[in-house]
Amino acid sequence: MANSYSIGNVFGIPIRVHVTLLIFLPLFAFSFMPAGGPQGLFYGALGAVGLFASVALHEIGHSLVARAKGSRILEILLLPIGGMARLNALPRRPIDEIQTALAGPAVSLALGIAGLFFAPLLFSFNPLLAVVIHELGRINIMLVLFNLIPSFPMDGGRVFRAALVPRLGRLPATQLAAKVGRGFAWLFGIWAIWPVFHGGTIRFTLLLIAYFIYQAAGAEARQAEWEALAELQRGQPSGLFDDLLRKWR
Numbered sequence: 060m061a062n063s064y065s066i067g068n069v070f071g072i073p074i075r076v077h078v079t080l081l082i083f084l085p086l087f088a089f090s091f092m093p094a095g096g097p098q099g100l101f102y103g104a105l106g107a108v109g110l111f112a113s114v115a116l117h118e119i120g121h122s123l124v125a126r127a128k129g130s131r132i133l134e135i136l137l138l139p140i141g142g143m144a145r146l147n148a149l150p151r152r153p154i155d156e157i158q159t160a161l162a163g164p165a166v167s168l169a170l171g172i173a174g175l176f177f178a179p180l181l182f183s184f185n186p187l188l189a190v191v192i193h194e195l196g197r198i199n200i201m202l203v204l205f206n207l208i209p210s211f212p213m214d215g216g217r218v219f220r221a222a223l224v225p226r227l228g229r230l231p232a233t234q235l236a237a238k239v240g241r242g243f244a245w246l247f248g249i250w251a252i253w254p255v256f257h258g259g260t261i262r263f264t265l266l267l268i269a270y271f272i273y274q275a276a277g278a279e280a281r282q283a284e285w286e287a288l289a290e291l292q293r294g295q296p297s298g299l300f301d302d303l304l305r306k307w308r
């Protein structure tokens with residue numbers, strides 16, 4: 060992707076950082092600062108790096124399972140609003156897609172439990188580090204909960220779509236999941252601007268995430284329609300053919 064920089068390879072997967080993340084990184088470091096002064100800033104920066112390492116590990120979780128199911132991983136891109144694993148294609152069998160979608164939250168859950176477990180043990184040796192590790196543990200648990208909301212194309216939404224495929228067919232399942240995803244995007248958007256009506260400030264990151272989900276849900280639905288049409292034109296009716304017939308009847 061343009062405007063991004065490679066920071067290395069993990070398991071042969073290129074990890075790239077979008078330029079906007081480099082701009083936001085100092086803000087994240089300030090929000091992590093467990094104390095004032097240069098020492099606080101050092102641990103704040105450590106927390107910010109730890110946050111995006113957590114996000115990268117979440118995406119590596121998705122990627123390794125997807126690769127085991129036959130997908131090719133192009134890159135993992137880190138953005139201020141989160142991470143994104145870019146694949147040549149997602150695994151298509153619903154069970155494979157569910158396992159791929161759950162692999163990211165599983166990694167975050169392990170990181171969250173590890174952070175919350177080790178932070179108290181570290182406290183007597185290095186209280187500032189302990190505070191940062193505890194905060195990272197808490198954020199990883201929140202990442203699990205947030206990602207499992209069935210808001211397609213977030214992880215929970217992918218599980219939701221995959222669970223619908225055997226019953227509805229791929230295209231209608233994607234269209235329904237995209238509608239539900241857009242509904243959640245509206246809810247997130249309202250939640251993001253809600254504080255404005257009570258003298259607060261916009262939850263800007265959440266607003267960006269809402270916008271991203273809204274756009275991405277529409278794009279996924281369009282892609283499913285396009286794939287179904289391509290399948291039809293190739294004259295290879297499959298499950299998708301039934302989906303289209305159902306749509307047109």
Ligand SMILES: [Zn+2]
Nearest residue numbers: 163164206214
């Ligand atoms: Zn994920």
